[in-house]
Amino acid sequence: MSQFRILLGMALLSTAASAYAALGSAPTYPVTASSTSAGAATQTALVARFAASNAAAPSYTVSQTTLPSGLVVNEYITTGNTVFALSWEGPAMPQLKTLLGTYFPSYVAGVNAAHAAQGGGYGPAVVNQSALVVETGGHMGAFVGRAYLPQALPQGLNADDIK
Numbered sequence: 320m321s322q323f324r325i326l327l328g329m330a331l332l333s334t335a336a337s338a339y340a341a342l343g344s345a346p347t348y349p350v351t352a353s354s355t356s357a358g359a360a361t362q363t364a365l366v367a368r369f370a371a372s373n374a375a376a377p378s379y380t381v382s383q384t385t386l387p388s389g390l391v392v393n394e395y396i397t398t399g400n401t402v403f404a405l406s407w408e409g410p411a412m413p414q415l416k417t418l419l420g421t422y423f424p425s426y427v428a429g430v431n432a433a434h435a436a437q438g439g440g441y442g443p444a445v446v447n448q449s450a451l452v453v454e455t456g457g458h459m460g461a462f463v464g465r466a467y468l469p470q471a472l473p474q475g476l477n478a479d480d481i482k
Contacts, residue, residue, distance in 0.1 A: 341420025342451075342466055346382060346394045346402050379403070379473050395481060397473065404467035404481045412455065412462045419466060422451050426466075429453070452478065 382394045390409030394402050407413050416423045429446030443456035455464035465481050472478065 341417065342402055342405060342422050343468060343471070344402060344420055345400055346396050379476065393482070395467070397471070401471070403471035403473070404465065406463075406465040406482055408457075408461075408463040410460050410462070412464075415453075415455075419451075419453065422453075422466075422468075425451050426453050 378398045380396045382396060383391060384394075385391050386409075388409065388411060390407060390411060390413060392413065393406045395404035395406075396402055405418060407418075415426065419426050425448060426446050429448060429451075430444045433445070444453070445455075446453045450468065450470060451466070452469060453464070453466040455462070457463045467478060467481050469478070
């Protein structure tokens with residue numbers, strides 16, 4: 320029985336480690352029929368905005384996945400199949416090292432610089448760099464956050480639309 324628990328724990332850890340898309344790479348989850356093209360509320364707002372300006376609507380997909388832990392991850396995917404933004408909410412913080420992929424060292428450097436400027440501390444972390452924006456917050460049992468690549472946002476998509 321003890322060996323079974325160890326094997327089960329290892330399997331869950333390996334599943335959790337690969338459960339997220341890395342920013343700037345291909346999506347982890349397949350885009351399904353339940354995925355939306357820009358999300359229902361966002362899509363309505365974008366259609367109204369672009370209809371008024373006669374501009375083409377942005378071409379991206381939002382794929383939402385709920386993990387067994389209860390964490391909800393939204394992947395914003397370009398037509399070229401690259402994740403340019405992520406958002407999450409749930410009872411625990413995601414593995415940011417996995418979630419941010421090659422952008423994780425920039426995030427760590429940004430957080431360290433912010434903490435040094437503030438004299439240390441805990442709380443929400445915000446990194447706002449020209450190549451990377453990451454915002455995390457919440458409290459035990461209710462964490463939220465988003466990360467995006469400003470230079471990769473499709474034309475017409477506002478960062479406030481990433482939720």
